Amino acid sequence: MNRLSPQFFIRDVLEVAPDLLGKILVRRFPDGQEMQFVISETEAYRGEEDLACHASKGFTERTKIMYLEGGHIYVYLIYGMYWMLNFVTSSENNPQAVLIRAFTSVNGPGRLTKTLGIDKSFNGENLSQSQRLFVCDNDLKISIRTAPRIGIDYAGKAWANKPWRFILE
Secondary structure, three states, X not given: OOEXXXXXXXXXXXXXXXXXXXXXXXXXXXXXXXXXXXXXXXEEEEOOOOOOOHHHHOOOOOOHXXXXXXXXXXXXXXXXXXXXXXXXXXXXXXXXXXEEEEEOOOEOHHHHHXXXXXXXXXXXXXXXXXXXXXXEOOOOOOOEEEEOOOOOHHHOHHHHOOOOEEEEO
16 A cells, blocks of 8 residues: 655645545554544645634644645544544645544444544644554545535634535445
């Protein structure tokens, strides 16, 4: 399996999010165990103009990772108990990220990070250099459908209804 190049992530989130479907996420644990999962659902968050994106509030301590060049891991905690796994996309200072929502065998971003043992220590890690977490290409022929993003009613109807959730069929 070939690890995705850094250039894969240095593109617009609306290209990267669907292109991640069918790719293999690899998690290596300190004891040598390795787990592999096929990415089956993603959501795109597209910069400061996207009111559902954390970067809509601008550069903060929380969002500073999103302002890095694509290929970095952005992890944050919701509801005080679930870590969310995101991959930064686009060029430096253009804050975009893809939320990894599901694998073919694990549904839900909270379950996904629990299965992977993801926590804040992954925040800022570079996918092209990490020995713990990375994404590999896969030769699967895939079919994709889109849907509105989930749980972002606070952003307003226009942003909540964007078909920026990508699902492997």
